[in-house]
Amino acid sequence: MxxxxxxxxxxxxxxxxxxxxxxxxxxxxxxxxxxxxxxxxxxxxxxxxxxxxxxxxxxxxxxxxxxxxxxxxxxxxxxxxxxxxxxxxxxxxxxxxxxxxxxxxxxxxxxxxxxxxxxxxxxxxxxxxxxxxxxxxxxxxxxxxxxxxxxxxxxxxxxxxxxxxxxxxxxxxxxxxxxLSAQNIAFNEVARQAILNDPDFEEGRYLSKNKTPKQGLRLARMVGHITYLSEEAMRNKFGRELKEEKLSFGFDAEFEIESYLRHQGDVFSEQFDANTYLLMTKILDYFDxxxxxxxxxxxxxxxxxxxxxxxxxxxxxxxxxxxxxxxxxxxxxxxxxxxxxxxxxxxxxxxxxxxxxxxxxxxxxxxxx
Amino acid sequence: MxxxxxxxxxxxxxxxxxxxxxxxxxxxxxxxxxxxxxxxxxxxxxxxxxxxxxxxxxxxxxxxxxxxxxxxxxxxxxxxxxxxxxxxxxxxxxxxxxxxxxxxxxxxxxxxxxxxxxxxxxxxxxxxxxxxxxxxxxxxxxxxxxxxxxxxxxxxxxxxxxxxxxxxxxxxxxxxxxxLSAQNIAFNEVARQAILNDPDFEEGRYLSKNKTPKQGLRLARMVGHITYLSEEAMRNKFGRELKEEKLSFGFDAEFEIESYLRHQGDVFSEQFDANTYLLMTKILDYFDxxxxxxxxxxxxxxxxxxxxxxxxxxxxxxxxxxxxxxxxxxxxxxxxxxxxxxxxxxxxxxxxxxxxxxxxxxxxxxxxx
CATH class of the missing domain: 3.40.50.1820 (Alpha/Beta hydrolase fold, catalytic domain)
Structure with a gap:
């Protein structure tokens, strides 16, 4: 490089x-x-x-x-x-x-x-x-x-x-x-609720129970990720492109933006700690x-x-x-x-x-x- | 009236x-x-x-x-x-x-x-x-x-x-x-993932198992609700007002916007059907x-x-x-x-x-x- x-x-x-x-x-x-x-x-x-x-x-x-x-x-x-x-x-x-x-x-x-x-x-x-x-x-x-x-x-x-x-x-x-604005706090709160309500969160003691609240962390990252990208960037990168040629009339990821977000969430949920994520969002909310x-x-x-x-x-x-x-x-x-x-x-x-x-x-x- | x-x-x-x-x-x-x-x-x-x-x-x-x-x-x-x-x-x-x-x-x-x-x-x-x-x-x-x-x-x-x-x-x-724009679809996808991954969703057969995926529906509504309000409206209505006078340094709802969103999610999750919500978001995505x-x-x-x-x-x-x-x-x-x-x-x-x-x-x- x-x-x-x-x-x-x-x-x-x-x-x-x-x-x-x-x-x-x-x-x-x-x-x-x-x-x-x-x-x-x-x-x-x-x-x-x-x-x-x-x-x-x-x-x-x-x-x-x-x-x-x-x-x-x-x-x-x-x-x-x-x-x-x-x-x-x-x-x-x-x-x-x-x-x-x-x-x-x-x-x-x-x-x-x-x-x-x-x-x-x-x-x-x-x-x-x-x-x-x-x-x-x-x-x-x-x-x-x-x-x-x-x-x-x-x-x-x-x-x-x-x-x-x-x-x-x-x-x-x-x-x-x-x-942070009320809207910024609102997005953070959705992320936190996703984690806090994941059954594998175990009130934060997931590690000692050999669990991780992956679904919650994944959702938190997905919603966060939307706010990191501009609408313009999303449009240019994904638009309404379909993964397959035709609509599937089902709930698998069919638009490119869907699989991109799912992938981002999956990767993040493998690498990041949920309690840390909760903490970081609160640090943002408190800054004033x-x-x-x-x-x-x-x-x-x-x-x-x-x-x-x-x-x-x-x-x-x-x-x-x-x-x-x-x-x-x-x-x-x-x-x-x-x-x-x-x-x-x-x-x-x-x-x-x-x-x-x-x-x-x-x-x-x-x-x- | x-x-x-x-x-x-x-x-x-x-x-x-x-x-x-x-x-x-x-x-x-x-x-x-x-x-x-x-x-x-x-x-x-x-x-x-x-x-x-x-x-x-x-x-x-x-x-x-x-x-x-x-x-x-x-x-x-x-x-x-x-x-x-x-x-x-x-x-x-x-x-x-x-x-x-x-x-x-x-x-x-x-x-x-x-x-x-x-x-x-x-x-x-x-x-x-x-x-x-x-x-x-x-x-x-x-x-x-x-x-x-x-x-x-x-x-x-x-x-x-x-x-x-x-x-x-x-x-x-x-x-x-x-x-819908890629961003619109992205928000819908987060809502769907929240529902689809709720353990009580039971692959959509929650009613016959006497369950409802309330947490998923609640999150879906919370994220949707953010997109229904303007940043201005949120600022005027909630700003960074705290529920109590001081920061709690914890994860209970402490900003007014947090308890508002939680309440909106709670009410909605009692009244709406998760499969219908999934369907409605897809109808939006497909419109073109x-x-x-x-x-x-x-x-x-x-x-x-x-x-x-x-x-x-x-x-x-x-x-x-x-x-x-x-x-x-x-x-x-x-x-x-x-x-x-x-x-x-x-x-x-x-x-x-x-x-x-x-x-x-x-x-x-x-x-x-």
Missing amino acids: SNSIGLVEPKKVTLDKGLRLESGKELKKIELIYESYGTLNEDLSNAVLICHALSGNHHAAGIYEDEKRAGWWDALIGPGKAIDTNKFYVVCPNNIGGCHGSTGPTSINQETGEIYGPDFPMITVKDWVKCQSMLSDHLKIKKWHAVVGGSLGGMQALEWSRLFPKRIEKAGVIAAAPK PANEHEGDLAAAFNPIEAQILVMSFSTDWRFSPDRSKEIVNALIKAKKKVSYIEVNSPHGHDSFLFADDAYVKGLSSFLES | SNSIGLVEPKKVTLDKGLRLESGKELKKIELIYESYGTLNEDLSNAVLICHALSGNHHAAGIYEDEKRAGWWDALIGPGKAIDTNKFYVVCPNNIGGCHGSTGPTSINQETGEIYGPDFPMITVKDWVKCQSMLSDHLKIKKWHAVVGGSLGGMQALEWSRLFPKRIEKAGVIAAAPK PANEHEGDLAAAFNPIEAQILVMSFSTDWRFSPDRSKEIVNALIKAKKKVSYIEVNSPHGHDSFLFADDAYVKGLSSFLES
Whole structure:
């Protein structure tokens, strides 16, 4: 693969001092799995933190020895790419609550010796950012050159600039929103109900009963997936194409879009943990920095010192350009350094995963200026 | 209730000659339940047929003796209302495949003596319209003054004008589309998968096992409901309001929108039949009059003689105004009598159920001109 970082390997760190969470609960010991690409320079000034979204993880770029598929942001991270590993030392952790190696619902609860499952405490974006700051300490990175993320990842980048204004030079807030709309919450709630009501969910203790709520997770992913794609992208990709030539007058998948969605749901339900999915959707629902300031988003942005780039995509209807503009307008009102780019892209919310030209140029010149 | 028709009672008719369906299968005997309001005039020229949508039925207006809630289109049908029962004789049948009294999956299959369940044949909009024409014969109505419907009901009104050009004076095609988009089909598919994978679905034979796939039906309704409301309506109605003052950091419904959706799903899952829901979503997916004409919608409209009013609603994102305009443009291309009104309404797709002024005036002047 051209311009690929090539083979990568995850690293693991144990953070012994633990973390008091926003809910009041405590995680006494935290394991974080992460990957890093590129080289940290001598004055430690070229580190870029990547924050993943709902179903993402630490494997942002490069490939593993035994897998063909590259990391989820490989299109953007690598030598000469938007986030240029010839210039930057790029770090991407799997967040706590995740299911790919960091402490989360599938981990053993040290206090009980059992799998956490539903007992894993509720997490917020603030908790994640604090935990990532502990990783920064471990890596001896006093100040990130940039924190960058798309969707829920963009919310973390924004929260970084609020919580640790001295530790972040730039924030790339991509395809995000200052808080979820009622419609966003509604879609998340359908996903949660699909999982919670799957008989194999077993009140969250499915792992210890050797079960997985696959049907629920599959449905959750299917409904989520619809919101990731633009109507235009779906039309161009599938339209009303039939799998067979004629209508079957039955309930097997007969339109291409049906089998695509079923396939997406099937694959996801094999790979992801249901309790983690529940947790991630709640973290999205809870994100609302203005809430501590009587709804005044500009006031919430008051501590920010970083330069902020807000990017949105024309066909994104999950977090539309208007939602990004809410962030931009509040940053302007708070007199912060902000620039805004709306990228024309047909891929809907998923646009942040594709290396469209205007997107790559906008992001790289922001990071390299 | 002012301007209400008052007490109404359903009637039932048995159509003995049966119907050969588009799928090739046959329904040998059909029972149709319907309601009628107002008085048929002497020259039988004031009859208006109402076609219901996905979850609708024959109870379009007025109230039953033992129920408080009026029919689903009571806001539009009644003395002095948009569809004025002082002027028109209004008929609304429950379509075949339904679950409120007409022959459908909950009926007894005369050939086997068992409940149809999943053996009920697949139906199309064309089948419905043919069946409604048999009801017209029974009622001795040679020509409808108008056939009117919203959403899937609007598709039936359009199909009436194509299939029986001599039997329909006017067609009111409200909040409809000439065919479903890939995104529309995707949402329907999620709803179907929710039902089909509910363990209580029992391959469609739940009734004979004294079960109902309530969780599946509930999820199907929840996801459907999101597409019926506009984002604006959700924001105005629920925003991010919490049920309690503080976040619970748990998975009980804590945002108002969550409990609203759960409630809608619960109520629906008590009242509707899962096999019927599956059938209705497929009828929507299959509707595509242009398909028989190599995608040429204007050619499909060639037989039409009726005056057609197409209406859409500004905040409808299920079948947006652009989809209505596809119908209008094809009708213009086919040189048909068409008028178009886009109504400003905040209610999303559900706008067709609310008696907004511009909507009422547009519809009543079309029917009465």
